[in-house]
Structure formats: structure tokens, C-alpha cells
Amino acid sequence: MIHFEHVSKRYSEGHDALKDICFTLQTGELAFLTGHSGAGKSTLLKLIMLMEQPTAGHIQVCDQQLTHLGRHEIPFLRRSIGVVFQNHQLLFDRTVFENVALPLQICGYSPQDAARRVRAALDKVGLLDREKMNPLALSSGEQQRVGIARAIVHKPKVLLADEPTGNLDPLLSEEIMRLFEQFNRVGTTVLIASHDLSLIKRMGRRVMTLRSGRLIADG
Numbered sequence: 674m675i676h677f678e679h680v681s682k683r684y685s686e687g688h689d690a691l692k693d694i695c696f697t698l699q700t701g702e703l704a705f706l707t708g709h710s711g712a713g714k715s716t717l718l719k720l721i722m723l724m725e726q727p728t729a730g731h732i733q734v735c736d737q738q739l740t741h742l743g744r745h746e747i748p749f750l751r752r753s754i755g756v757v758f759q760n761h762q763l764l765f766d767r768t769v770f771e772n773v774a775l776p777l778q779i780c781g782y783s784p785q786d787a788a789r790r791v792r793a794a795l796d797k798v799g800l801l802d803r804e805k806m807n808p809l810a811l812s813s814g815e816q817q818r819v820g821i822a823r824a825i826v827h828k829p830k831v832l833l834a835d836e837p838t839g840n841l842d843p844l845l846s847e848e849i850m851r852l853f854e855q856f857n858r859v860g861t862t863v864l865i866a867s868h869d870l871s872l873i874k875r876m877g878r879r880v881m882t883l884r885s886g887r888l889i890a891d892g
């Protein structure tokens with residue numbers, strides 16, 4: 674599903690954020706990416722979602738070589754990926770429903786189809802009764818669940834999360850992780866960047882560790 678072959682990333686300022694990274698994440702796997710601040714976790718996720726380009730090496734996502742993608746193919750690949758951010762990036766001038774519906778509007782779903790999918794996504798994260806509310810009126814754990822509903826509303830094959838529990842207490846963090854497990858159980862491939870080592874340990878899954886841009890452990 675995700676394959677990195679000798680991938681390096683040097684930012685234009687000359688900083689090597691990733692050095693010679695090799696790994697394969699199989700379809701249906703759930704894995705964690707960890708490492709110190711600045712180790713390269715966000716950069717690795719950005720390469721997968723095509724927000725950055727590698728300086729060297731090859732990346733394959735959903736059977737597509739990213740370096741060979743034509744410009745018109747990029748939106749199609751992005752549709753097979755859902756992304757959850759630490760600060761959820763919700764729009765506070767819209768309701769919960771409208772926030773979750775955004776990716777579907779961009780993809781051109783009909784309003785009826787979109788509404789059905791939004792409610793299914795909100796149901797999965799336990800927020801069906803909050804659809805008319807402004808996200809500002811929700812707790813931070815609930816806001817993160819809205820962010821997750823928005824990330825999975827188009828049923829992506831791959832779900833990426835960048836520090837999804839960074840602002841949450843241990844109990845809420847565990848709840849969010851259980852949600853990721855739930856999506857993984859129905860076949861979604863999940864990669865979560867986190868520096869919460871105790872939480873990662875409790876999950877008992879594959880852990881990839883970055884140090885100064887190098888993958889120093891994987892297992």
C-alpha cells in the first residue's frame with residue numbers, strides 16, 4: 674500500500690529532513706511513526722500526501738509511483754488518502770456537518786449522497802447528535818473526532834494522522850486510538866505519527882522510529 678525505497682528529502686534551505694528511508698506498509702496494516710521533535714515525522718507524511726516531493730528515491734502509494742504521477746492524477750490519489758491533523762484544522766464559521774461535508778463538496782458528490790455519507794461518518798465517531806453545532810462549542814476531544822470524521826467521510830484506503838492526540842489527555846487519547854483501530858479493522862491502512870511513547874506501547878502495534886531523518890528501528 675505504501676512503499677518507500679531509499680527516500681531522502683532535503684528542504685531548499687539545505688536541511689536533510691529524511692535520509693535513505695526504506696519501508697513497506699502493507700494494505701490493512703496499522704503502524705506508528707515516532708521520533709524526537711524535528712526527526713522528520715511530518716515530512717514523511719507530507720511526502721505520502723504529495724504536499725512535498727522527495728529529493729531522492731521512490732514512493733509508491735496505492736500501487737501508484739508518486740514520481741510518475743501526471744498533474745491530473747494527483748487529485749485522484751489524494752482522494753484515496755484521509756488526513757487527521759493535531760489542531761484538526763476545522764472551520765469555525767461552519768457547523769460540524771458542513772466541516773465534515775467539505776471533502777465531498779470538493780469531490781462533487783450530490784447533496785443527498787453527501788448528507789448520507791456525512792451522517793454515516795459522524796455516527797462512526799459518535800457525534801451524530803452534534804451535526805448542527807459549531808465546532809467551537811465542542812470539547813477538544815470532540816473536535817478531534819470531527820476532524821477524524823472529515824478524514825474518513827470519503828472512505829479513503831489510507832488514513833494518515835499527524836500527532837492526533839497531541840492536545841488531549843490520556844483517556845481521550847486512548848479513545849481516539851480506538852477509533853483508528855476501528856477503521857483499521859474494516860480494512861483501512863493507518864499510519865499515525867506520535868511522540869506519545871506510552872500510548873504507542875499500549876497499542877502493541879508496529880512502530881517505526883526516526884532519529885534525525887533516519888529510520889533507526891522498525892518493528
Ligand SMILES: Nc1ncnc2c1ncn2[C@@H]1O[C@H](COP(=O)(O)OP(=O)(O)OP(=O)(O)O)[C@@H](O)[C@H]1O
Pocket residue numbers: 684685686688689690708709710711712713714715716717868
Ligand atoms: N518547509 C520546511 N522548510 C525547511 N525545513 C523544514 C520544513 N519543514 C520541516 N523542516 C525541517 O525538517 C526537519 C524535520 O521536520 P518535521 O516537521 O518533519 O519533524 P517532526 O518529526 O514532524 O517534528 P515535530 O514532532 O516537532 O512536528 C526539521 O529540522 C524541520 O525544521
